[in-house]
Amino acid sequence: MKSAVETxxxxxxxxxxxxxxxxxxxxxxxxxxxxxxxxxxxGFRKGKIPARVIDQRFGRGAVLEEAVNDALPxxxxxxxxEAEVNPLGQPEVDITELKDGELLAFTAEVDVRPAxxxxxxxxxxxxxxxxxxxxxxxxxxxxQLRERFASTxxxxxxAQDGDVVTIDLEAxxxxxxxxxxxxxxxxxxxxxxxxxxxxxxxxxxxxxGGEATFTSQLKGGSAExxxxxxxxxxxxxxxxxxxxxxxxxxxxxxxxxxxxxxKADSRKRLENxxxxxxxxxxxxxxxxxxxxxxxxxxxxxxxxxxxxxxxHNLEHHQLGQMGLDLGKYLxxxxxxxxxxxxxxxxxxxxxxxxxxxxxxLVNREKLDVSREELTEHLFRRAASSGMSPDQFxxxxxxxxxxxxxxxxxxxxxxxxxxxxxAKVVDTNGEVxxxxxxxxxxxxxxxxxxxxxxxxxEDK
Numbered sequence: 538m539k540s541a542v543e544t545x546x547x548x549x550x551x552x553x554x555x556x557x558x559x560x561x562x563x564x565x566x567x568x569x570x571x572x573x574x575x576x577x578x579x580g581f582r583k584g585k586i587p588a589r590v591i592d593q594r595f596g597r598g599a600v601l602e603e604a605v606n607d608a609l610p611x612x613x614x615x616x617x618x619e620a621e622v623n624p625l626g627q628p629e630v631d632i633t634e635l636k637d638g639e640l641l642a643f644t645a646e647v648d649v650r651p652a653x654x655x656x657x658x659x660x661x662x663x664x665x666x667x668x669x670x671x672x673x674x675x676x677x678x679x680x681q682l683r684e685r686f687a688s689t690x691x692x693x694x695x696a697q698d699g700d701v702v703t704i705d706l707e708a709x710x711x712x713x714x715x716x717x718x719x720x721x722x723x724x725x726x727x728x729x730x731x732x733x734x735x736x737x738x739x740x741x742x743x744x745x746g747g748e749a750t751f752t753s754q755l756k757g758g759s760a761e762x763x764x765x766x767x768x769x770x771x772x773x774x775x776x777x778x779x780x781x782x783x784x785x786x787x788x789x790x791x792x793x794x795x796x797x798x799x800k801a802d803s804r805k806r807l808e809n810x811x812x813x814x815x816x817x818x819x820x821x822x823x824x825x826x827x828x829x830x831x832x833x834x835x836x837x838x839x840x841x842x843x844x845x846x847x848x849h850n851l852e853h854h855q856l857g858q859m860g861l862d863l864g865k866y867l868x869x870x871x872x873x874x875x876x877x878x879x880x881x882x883x884x885x886x887x888x889x890x891x892x893x894x895x896x897x898l899v900n901r902e903k904l905d906v907s908r909e910e911l912t913e914h915l916f917r918r919a920a921s922s923g924m925s926p927d928q929f930x931x932x933x934x935x936x937x938x939x940x941x942x943x944x945x946x947x948x949x950x951x952x953x954x955x956x957x958x959a960k961v962v963d964t965n966g967e968v969x970x971x972x973x974x975x976x977x978x979x980x981x982x983x984x985x986x987x988x989x990x991x992x993x994e995d996k
Contacts, residue, residue, distance in 0.1 A: 542620035547651045547834035552616045556641040568603035613645050623650040625839050648836035653897045656830055659958045663822040667963035668811045670804050678803040682790050689775040695742045696774045698728045702740055703773040708765040717758045743771045816971055819961045820981040833890045843885040888986040895948035906946045914946045949979025
């Protein structure tokens with residue numbers, strides 16, 4: 538076999554391949570064998586029809602077509618290896634010559650990874666939010682915990698903010714009660730904003746047995762988006778009672794003996810959360826600066842496929858689970874389809890560019906992924922996908938996605954290398970140490986590439 542490679546542009550090549558006919562022998566034999574199992578010729582046992590009879594009855598052309606289809610992937614792979622190119626996606630193959638007994642010639646055009654030059658990135662500087670937990674933050678956290686332990690008791694008075702009311706609802710559009718517009722014994726906390734717009738004003742001031750009518754735009758159901766006349770009847774009013782903030786509450790709501798210990802633990806947890814947010818912010822900003830430094834030619838076919846994949850995943854996975862279509866989603870977002878496609882293209886370009894640059898860094902820095910690192914990443918991805926580790930591992934193995942997970946971890950390690958070399962300071966001017974944040978870096982890479990939300994989906 539002879540092959541040559543021609544660079545069409547920085548991201549696409551054309552392979553020209555010539556194969557002597559004798560190299561098709563194995564594929565020809567396989568073609569005759571396959572056809573033998575599929576056809577019946579009177580006078581011959583199934584599977585024992587001579588090649589000359591197959592040629593006469595079904596045509597040599599059918600055999601050649603079967604043989605070429607069988608052989609092309611092997612010859613294409615050999616040509617790719619010989620040319621030392623890194624193909625992206627499937628090639629466009631064109632058979633230019635097929636002479637029976639003499640020659641098979643074909644061309645294959647395919648997108649390839651562009652050559653990337655990564656400049657010195659040690660000069661990257663970014664500023665991130667400082668980790669600051671105020672007394673107000675701690676008080677808010679404790680108050681949220683206190684809310685979870687609130688109790689209710691019936692009261693004989695008009696409903697007011699914070700009360701829990703038991704209500705019946707009936708919604709009409711154009712004077713007709715909607716088939717899904719009736720609900721009974723609904724428990725609602727006034728001021729929570731969990732039901733219809735306008736309901737708080739309607740029920741405040743009502744005692745048990747009272748009712749009111751108001752107009753509200755429906756947020757779901759058969760008449761979603763339409764204005765409805767809603768009648769609300771209050772059957773019970775209950776006051777919410779919060780426990781006293783003391784040591785008894787700390788023992789009730791936590792493993793701590795005193796309120797001071799509970800508050801100290803709340804402060805520590807808030808600090809950890811803000812440190813995580815700070816690390817993520819630093820990695821995102823360092824990555825953005827790195828992307829600005831590197832020129833990356835964009836493979837057009839790969840970009841088109843990535844845009845279509847993102848659009849498909851949004852429409853058929855994310856929106857489908859919410860009962861929305863793309864048109865309704867764009868209406869809610871206040872975007873035109875052109876704006877949506879422009880944003881999707883921008884995100885896809887960033888994802889592809891991120892992968893190319895970090896993959897180049899993985900090779901340059903000779904970064905390996907250990908079994909322990911891969912297992913830890915698999916457990917985290919399983920948790921984010923709502924699957925058990927065993928289920929997720931099985932799905933990954935069956936889908937041939939293990940190399941994808943290895944790539945994600947490796948690129949996270951590459952980003953961590955860049956972050957460690959960069960200068961990261963907080964808004965107080967303090968230097969931030971992010972040397973132990975490879976896991977967070979992997980999550981940042983996933984977000985940039987658009988893979989995190991697709992953990993359990995086929996890509």
